[in-house]
Amino acid sequence: MIGALAAVGGLAAVGASLRWNWWRPPVSEGIPTLMYHKFGDPPRGSTLAKLWVAAADFRRQMRYLKERGYTTLTFTELRDIELGKLQRPAKPCLVTVDDGYENNYTVAYPIVKELGLKFNIFLVYETIESYNSWHNPQGEHWIPMMTWAQIREMQDSGHCEFGSHTMRHKNLPQVSLEDAKWEIEESKKKIEEKLGREMVGFAYPYGAGAYDPAVRALARNAGYRYDFGIRQGISPFPWDPEKHGPIKRLFIRGDDTMLDFHLQMTRGKAYF
Numbered sequence: 001m002i003g004a005l006a007a008v009g010g011l012a013a014v015g016a017s018l019r020w021n022w023w024r025p026p027v028s029e030g031i032p033t034l035m036y037h038k039f040g041d042p043p044r045g046s047t048l049a050k051l052w053v054a055a056a057d058f059r060r061q062m063r064y065l066k067e068r069g070y071t072t073l074t075f076t077e078l079r080d081i082e083l084g085k086l087q088r089p090a091k092p093c094l095v096t097v098d099d100g101y102e103n104n105y106t107v108a109y110p111i112v113k114e115l116g117l118k119f120n121i122f123l124v125y126e127t128i129e130s131y132n133s134w135h136n137p138q139g140e141h142w143i144p145m146m147t148w149a150q151i152r153e154m155q156d157s158g159h160c161e162f163g164s165h166t167m168r169h170k171n172l173p174q175v176s177l178e179d180a181k182w183e184i185e186e187s188k189k190k191i192e193e194k195l196g197r198e199m200v201g202f203a204y205p206y207g208a209g210a211y212d213p214a215v216r217a218l219a220r221n222a223g224y225r226y227d228f229g230i231r232q233g234i235s236p237f238p239w240d241p242e243k244h245g246p247i248k249r250l251f252i253r254g255d256d257t258m259l260d261f262h263l264q265m266t267r268g269k270a271y272f
């Protein structure tokens with residue numbers, strides 16, 4: 001233990017805290033897939049405050065990706081690599097954001113654009129130009145979602161691709177299979193009609209249903225190439241949907257340090 005601590009040199013002081021997973025071997029063969037939700041400062045009284053990542057932290061994290069030679073991909077680019085249409089970069093990674101809040105456009109998008117990176121946002125069709133109506137406003141404030149004009153501007157910039165996060169952000173295993181099918185298929189169709197682009201990626205609201213065979217079959221049969229859960233980790237690449245299950249992600253929290261971020265990117269995990 002002492003020897004191992006010494007070996008990590010500059011990290012020794014913080015490594016002494018058992019909170020971190022510095023001792024895990026680095027994961028080299030995979031697609032680190034970051035998961036964000038909201039950007040900026042959380043409103044007072046938010047019960048989900050850790051889902052908010054401050055602009056300065058997000059900028060540091062995106063600079064890390066750039067400086068360490070990661071290539072941030074869109075879902076379509078990832079598929080093109082799998083199909084052999086695009087060369088695989090040395091260090092592929094995905095930046096994903098769930099839900100489609102307006103702060104994705106006002107806070108995150110300018111940073112991504114400025115640094116020449118790319119990210120992917122999962123939209124909840126019926127909440128666009130509206131608010132996060134699935135939350136209980138007593139615990140999590142209702143805030144604006146993006147508008148179609150903002151979404152189109154981001155898509156046209158080439159820095160952002162969109163995916164589906166259902167029609168109404170339902171917990172899919174808790175509704176009937178017919179309703180779940182509609183949530184999954186109708187959102188794909190509707191968003192594709194609006195944006196004129198294929199929806200290649202799908203994220204399960206709350207990660208629920210990702211490991212429920214009946215629900216997952218609906219997502220696979222709907223024609224999404226990639227389905228994303230919220231299980232922590234780094235999925236292998238090339239990725240086999242049957243063998244590897246839904247794509248795992250790295251949950252970035254508002255109080256993560258850069259060491260946490262580094263461990264997530266390289267070990268797939270920052271905490272015990």
Ligand SMILES: [Zn+2]
Pocket residue numbers: 098099165169204205206
């Ligand atoms: Zn969500």
